[in-house]
Amino acid sequence: MNIRLFTLPLLLVGLLPALGWAQSAAGDFQPASSNLPGAEYPKIAPNSRVSVRLKAPEATKVQVQGGDGLQKDPLDLVKDAEGNWTGTMPSAGPGFHYYWFIVDGVRVNDPGSDAYFGYGRPTSGIEIPTPNEDFHQLKTVPHGSVREHWYQSSITSKWRRAFVYTPPGYDENPKKQYPILYLLHGAGENERGWSLQGHMSAILDNLIAEKKATPMLVVMDNGYALVPNEAPANTPGDMVKRAATLEQVYLREIIPTMETAYRTLPGRENRAMAGLSMGGLQTMLIGMKHVDMFSHYGFFSGAIFGDMLADPKTAFNGVFADAKAFNNKVRVLWFSAGSEEKRFVEMAADARKKLGDLGIKSTYYESPGTYHEWHTWRRCLHEFAPLLFK
Amino acid sequence: MNIRLFTLPLLLVGLLPALGWAQSAAGDFQPASSNLPGAEYPKIAPNSRVSVRLKAPEATKVQVQGGDGLQKDPLDLVKDAEGNWTGTMPSAGPGFHYYWFIVDGVRVNDPGSDAYFGYGRPTSGIEIPTPNEDFHQLKTVPHGSVREHWYQSSITSKWRRAFVYTPPGYDENPKKQYPILYLLHGAGENERGWSLQGHMSAILDNLIAEKKATPMLVVMDNGYALVPNEAPANTPGDMVKRAATLEQVYLREIIPTMETAYRTLPGRENRAMAGLSMGGLQTMLIGMKHVDMFSHYGFFSGAIFGDMLADPKTAFNGVFADAKAFNNKVRVLWFSAGSEEKRFVEMAADARKKLGDLGIKSTYYESPGTYHEWHTWRRCLHEFAPLLFK
Known part of the structure; x- marks a missing residue:
C-alpha cells in the first residue's frame, strides 16, 4: 500500500x-x-x-x-x-x-x-508611500462591493470573468438604477488589476461619500479577447487589429450581459469608457467607433499610437469631421499621463493637438511626479470619476 | 531634466x-x-x-x-x-x-x-484532470456572485477582507433571507482560496441548480487573526492558542458584520461552520465552544490534534458530556479526508471514535484517490453542502 x-x-x-x-x-x-x-x-x-x-x-x-x-x-x-x-x-x-x-x-x-x-x-x-494623499485608502465610509462575475463568451469560446463594482446602497435600494463605467486595464495585466492594485473601490467609495462622484457601476473586464485560433498580439500593430475582437465582445457580450445583470440607467448618456495604457488605446479604438453608445471617455496614459490619428478627419469613420456635432454629443473627452512618463505625456499632447486642430474639445490632467504605474492611474480615476454623469 | x-x-x-x-x-x-x-x-x-x-x-x-x-x-x-x-x-x-x-x-x-x-x-x-467529474466546473446555470467585502477590525487593528458568496436570485428577491455558511481555508492560504482554487461558487451554483442544496450565503474570511504585537503561530500548539483571537474576531466582528450586511435568516439553525485542515481545527476550536450559535459543522481533512480531544468528556466546556443533548442540538457533525492523506484519515477516525464512545453521532466521507489538496475539499463541499439547512 x-x-x-x-x-x-x-x-x-x-x-x-x-x-x-x-x-x-x-x-x-x-x-x-x-x-x-x-x-x-x-x-x-x-x-x-x-x-x-x-x-x-x-x-x-x-x-x-x-x-x-x-x-x-x-x-x-x-x-x-x-x-x-x-x-x-x-x-x-x-x-x-x-x-x-x-x-x-x-x-x-x-x-x-x-x-x-x-x-x-x-x-x-x-x-x-504617497505623503499627504489618502484618497485611495480604505476609510470608514459606506463601502460598495466588487463582485466576481463569470459569463460564457461565444465569440471567444471561453468563460470570461469581470469584476463589477456596485456602489454603496445598491442592495438597500433594489429599484434604483445607476450609470455605468467600463474601466480597462493595461497590457500584460488582467481584470483584477483595477480592484487590487488600482484601489478602484476605495477611490469610488471615498468620492461618493464626499458627494464628489455620482454613484455608479464599474465593470472591469479582461482586455484580451481572441477568437479561437487567433494568435495573440506580438506588436503594437497587432494589438490594434486584435481590438476588433474585443470590440465585438464588448458590443455583443460584455455590455448586454452587465446591463442585464445589474440595474443600469439606459442610454449613452449613462455609459462611459476609460482605460489605462493599452486600455486607453482600446477605449479610443472601440469608443470612437461607437459614440452612439458612450458619452464620456478617459484615456489614462493612453497608448494612442500616432498612426491611429494620422488623418484625424477620416479616422474612426470620420467621427471627428464635424467638431460641433462631436462636441455636442461627447460630454467628456479626457486625456492624462504621469509627469515622468514622457512618452505618454507626448502621445496625449499629440492626440489633443490633432483633435484640437479640428475643433474637438478635450481636457488634460497630469499626475505630478509619477511614472507609468498604478498611482498615476489611481489619481486619474480620482480626477475623472467626478466628471461623469453630471 | x-x-x-x-x-x-x-x-x-x-x-x-x-x-x-x-x-x-x-x-x-x-x-x-x-x-x-x-x-x-x-x-x-x-x-x-x-x-x-x-x-x-x-x-x-x-x-x-x-x-x-x-x-x-x-x-x-x-x-x-x-x-x-x-x-x-x-x-x-x-x-x-x-x-x-x-x-x-x-x-x-x-x-x-x-x-x-x-x-x-x-x-x-x-x-x-478529474475524469468524469464536472461538479466543480462552471456550467450554464444561474450563477451567484462572490463579493469582496472589506471591514475594519478593532480587535486586530487592521482592515480585513472576506469574500462572500450570494446565491443566484439574491438580487432579484430583495426581501428573501438566507442561511449562512462560514467556510474556512487552510494554513498558509488566505480568504481567496475557496473561491479561486476551491471553485466554491461553481460547486454551489451547480448544486442549487440541481435543487440539491438550499440557496445559502457563504462567508470566506481570513483564518489568521492576531491582536497587535501578538506573534504568529510557530507550532501546532501555538496555532491552537491563536484560535482564541480568531474566535473573538468571529464572534464580535465577522458574524455581526456579515449578518448585518447580508440578508440572513436568524438563529443557530441557519448558521453553519466548516473548514479544511487548519480551518477544520478552527471549526472545532471555535464551533464546539458555541453550539448555541451553529447547528452544522464540517471538518474537511481537519487538523484535529489528539490532545484537543484527550479527555473528550471535559473538552470544550463539556459540550460532549451529554450526548443526547448534543445530538439533539447539532444537526450535522461531518468529518472527511482524502483517501491518500493517511494522517488526516487517521485524525478523523480518532476523533470520531472518541466522540462515538460518548454516544456523539457523526458522519464521515472519504474522497477516493485524493491527497491533501483542493480537489479533496471541493468534493467535501459538494458532499457537505446538500446536508445543510434541511
Whole structure:
C-alpha cells in the first residue's frame, strides 16, 4: 500500500521562516505597507529608497529590477555570510511598482510581497508611500462591493470573468438604477488589476461619500479577447487589429450581459469608457467607433499610437469631421499621463493637438511626479470619476 | 531634466516570449487547463504525469517540487542545448496541486501558471484532470456572485477582507433571507482560496441548480487573526492558542458584520461552520465552544490534534458530556479526508471514535484517490453542502 505520510508541520508552519519574522528593521528603513504579514523585506526609507533582500546561498548572481519608475536596469545585489543578497534601489516615485529578482538569469518573485498580475504573469509589487494623499485608502465610509462575475463568451469560446463594482446602497435600494463605467486595464495585466492594485473601490467609495462622484457601476473586464485560433498580439500593430475582437465582445457580450445583470440607467448618456495604457488605446479604438453608445471617455496614459490619428478627419469613420456635432454629443473627452512618463505625456499632447486642430474639445490632467504605474492611474480615476454623469 | 523614456513595446508585448506561444505540444502531453493563456508548459499526459520546463540558461541546478500528491521530493531537471530545463513528474492524483521550481536553491514560480496563495505566499498551481467529474466546473446555470467585502477590525487593528458568496436570485428577491455558511481555508492560504482554487461558487451554483442544496450565503474570511504585537503561530500548539483571537474576531466582528450586511435568516439553525485542515481545527476550536450559535459543522481533512480531544468528556466546556443533548442540538457533525492523506484519515477516525464512545453521532466521507489538496475539499463541499439547512 502506497502510504504517503503528509508532513502536517510543513503545511502548518513551513511558511514562517520564509517571511523573515522577528528580525528587526535597521536604520530608518521600515517594512513596506504592501509586505505580506510578518515579512521584514522589502523596506523603504523616508526618501523612498527601497532595500531588498533574498536568501539564495547557492546562487552565483542575484539582481533586482522594477517597472517604470523603479530600477529600470537590473541592480546587482551583494551576498552576505548567511547567503542573503541585499541591495538598495535609488529613490523611486510614489505609488505602486512591479519588481522582481533575477536569480542566475531567472525572474523570481519576492517571497515577502504579494503578487499582482502584470507583465503577463503574477509579479511582485511594492507600495511606495504617497505623503499627504489618502484618497485611495480604505476609510470608514459606506463601502460598495466588487463582485466576481463569470459569463460564457461565444465569440471567444471561453468563460470570461469581470469584476463589477456596485456602489454603496445598491442592495438597500433594489429599484434604483445607476450609470455605468467600463474601466480597462493595461497590457500584460488582467481584470483584477483595477480592484487590487488600482484601489478602484476605495477611490469610488471615498468620492461618493464626499458627494464628489455620482454613484455608479464599474465593470472591469479582461482586455484580451481572441477568437479561437487567433494568435495573440506580438506588436503594437497587432494589438490594434486584435481590438476588433474585443470590440465585438464588448458590443455583443460584455455590455448586454452587465446591463442585464445589474440595474443600469439606459442610454449613452449613462455609459462611459476609460482605460489605462493599452486600455486607453482600446477605449479610443472601440469608443470612437461607437459614440452612439458612450458619452464620456478617459484615456489614462493612453497608448494612442500616432498612426491611429494620422488623418484625424477620416479616422474612426470620420467621427471627428464635424467638431460641433462631436462636441455636442461627447460630454467628456479626457486625456492624462504621469509627469515622468514622457512618452505618454507626448502621445496625449499629440492626440489633443490633432483633435484640437479640428475643433474637438478635450481636457488634460497630469499626475505630478509619477511614472507609468498604478498611482498615476489611481489619481486619474480620482480626477475623472467626478466628471461623469453630471 | 531627468527624462526616463518608457519602453512601451516591453510593456505591450514583452510578456509573449515568456509564455512560449506557438510551440506545439509533443507526444501525448497537452498543456494543462490551468496554464496562463498561450503557455505551452506545464503539460499533462493522460496518465496524469506532468511535464515541466523552465528556461534558465545560466542556472547550475533546477528542480521541481509540489504539494501533497505531486512530487514530494524535489526532482532534478535536465538542461537542453537552448537552456531549457525539463523533466516529468510521475503520475499525480487528480485535482489542484501547488508546485514550484527550485533554481540554484531558490523557490521560483512557473511563469506558465497562475499563482495561488499557499505556503504563505503566491505559489504556482496546476489542475490535473478529474475524469468524469464536472461538479466543480462552471456550467450554464444561474450563477451567484462572490463579493469582496472589506471591514475594519478593532480587535486586530487592521482592515480585513472576506469574500462572500450570494446565491443566484439574491438580487432579484430583495426581501428573501438566507442561511449562512462560514467556510474556512487552510494554513498558509488566505480568504481567496475557496473561491479561486476551491471553485466554491461553481460547486454551489451547480448544486442549487440541481435543487440539491438550499440557496445559502457563504462567508470566506481570513483564518489568521492576531491582536497587535501578538506573534504568529510557530507550532501546532501555538496555532491552537491563536484560535482564541480568531474566535473573538468571529464572534464580535465577522458574524455581526456579515449578518448585518447580508440578508440572513436568524438563529443557530441557519448558521453553519466548516473548514479544511487548519480551518477544520478552527471549526472545532471555535464551533464546539458555541453550539448555541451553529447547528452544522464540517471538518474537511481537519487538523484535529489528539490532545484537543484527550479527555473528550471535559473538552470544550463539556459540550460532549451529554450526548443526547448534543445530538439533539447539532444537526450535522461531518468529518472527511482524502483517501491518500493517511494522517488526516487517521485524525478523523480518532476523533470520531472518541466522540462515538460518548454516544456523539457523526458522519464521515472519504474522497477516493485524493491527497491533501483542493480537489479533496471541493468534493467535501459538494458532499457537505446538500446536508445543510434541511
